[in-house]
Amino acid sequence: MGQVLDNISQFADEIRADGVEGDKLMRLTDGSAKRLRDAGVIRMLQPKEFGGLEAHPREFAETAMAIGAMDGATGWVSGIVGVHPWELAFFDRKAQEEVWGTDPDTWMASPYAPMGVARPVEGGYILNGRWSFSSGTDHCDWIMIGAMVGDESGKPLMPPKILHVLLPRSDYDIDQDSWNVVGLRGTGSKDLIVKDAFLPTYRTLDAGKVFDGTAWKEAGRTETLYKFPFSCIFPLGITSSLIGIAEGALACNMAAQRERVTVSGVPIKEDPYVLFAIGEAAAEIAASRAAILETVDRFWDMTEKGQEVSFELRAIGRRTQTAAAWRAVRAVDEIFARSGGGALQLNTPMQRFWRDAHAGLAHAIHVPGSIFHSSTLSQLGGEPKGIHRAMI
Incomplete structure (x- = not known):
């Protein structure tokens, strides 16, 4: 058993109990989120130079399984939010410093689905859109979301070009009434709304390069985890x-x-x-x-x-x-x-x-x-x- 799993397993009873409360709150309880932070769950795939553990993906998977067996919503947030540090390792170093520079336990929410449009402007883009199913978002200070590149009028380019982009909490709103569901209620997978947010180029990443395995090369990553x-x-x-x-x-x-x-x-x-x-x-x-x-x-x-x-x-x-x-x-x-x-x-x-x-x-x-x-x-x-x- 890995150290992270050892850390979190000692709180199994508390996580199970808080699962009941999270189901009512429609989000993880503050206690469950704190336990995940303290145990290092979300830092498992994070680069070591930013306080991460660079764990084997098998260990990450087994940890998500164990937490899911305690409480489904807590396991779900662990498995989804826990992947985002892996991809942030491919972003411009300046973006990594912004997110992790002062706190290596900073969390990012998603989704990757390109539900908004990034319109090119000098130095970056103007982003608009609404994104659904942002799991764990109430406990995150940044988002890593998908966006389609648009033309000067904001119409998506064809064939589509997809970016993964980073925004701080100050640049988007969470629709607190958008998550009222039958299952995984405690994940708090709410809608995000972005209106005319400026997105500097260094906080964007070509999604195609992530998918085809070239992003790690351009980022200069040599660790097996990021390949x-x-x-x-x-x-x-x-x-x-x-x-x-x-x-x-x-x-x-x-x-x-x-x-x-x-x-x-x-x-x-x-x-x-x-x-x-x-x-x-x-x-x-x-x-x-x-x-x-x-x-x-x-x-x-x-x-x-x-x-x-x-x-x-x-x-x-x-x-x-x-x-x-x-x-x-x-x-x-x-x-x-x-x-x-x-x-x-x-x-x-x-x-x-x-x-x-x-x-x-x-x-x-x-x-x-x-x-x-x-x-x-x-x-x-x-x-x-x-x-x-x-x-x-």
Whole structure:
């Protein structure tokens, strides 16, 4: 077990308790956010020269899983906000100094989806737009978001050019009423609004260079961590937290079933059908965990040896990751259906794990269609085009 996971695991009971409160607040509690900061969770993929740990992505994934098993929303924020320091390592040094210079525990929210337009002006851009689903945003002092480059009138260029850009808290508003959902409520994934914010060029990064693996070269990074494929590390935190949620649901079920007796008077321990179903679900969750960790280890070893992780391999990796998420949530459904009516009670954690699992599966990173298409076509010697290359 890594040091960060050791640090955060000692607060498991507090994180579970605060998960109930966060579900009501529609954001992480201040206590949960402080525990993540103090444990170093968000600094795991951060450069060492700015107080980061430069941890192996596997350790990052296992930490997100463990936290997700304590509370889904806390794990989700860990997995999403925890990836942003990895990408900030590619930005201009001046931008890194602005964010981390006085406080290495400064957090950045997202999303990367290009929901706004950056209009070129002297020295940079003027940014306008509204971005949805900014997880953990109430506890962040900066945002790292996607934007389309526009022309002088603010109309997006075609073909599109996408930037990832940085803005401080003073340059955007959070719509506090925009997050009222059924699952992952505690993530506080609210809307961001930007109106005519000036964006200096040094706080922008060509998203295409992040995706294709050239950003680290231009940034002069030589560490294996920063050569690692974006299409593996960005989904990693999200899917890992989701698998952790499934593991939390399984643990919750096991604890409740030990002494449970059905209405017909049969102890669950003596019901072969329930035992089979839960055993199969547990195997599926374990397979999900093993699958994404194997991909991480294999890609890491290749990267460390200087070997290219080809488009075909990356597409297969994304297929593995996406399938792992679906497999884990289907297993949660099997568990929930056999947990009895008591699992429906709002004072039990089981119903929250179930809600959080389904909310997590709805993330765009878990949409299987184009990913499965691209991975199979690549293996058949074809060349995926356009949308079928996105996020791979």
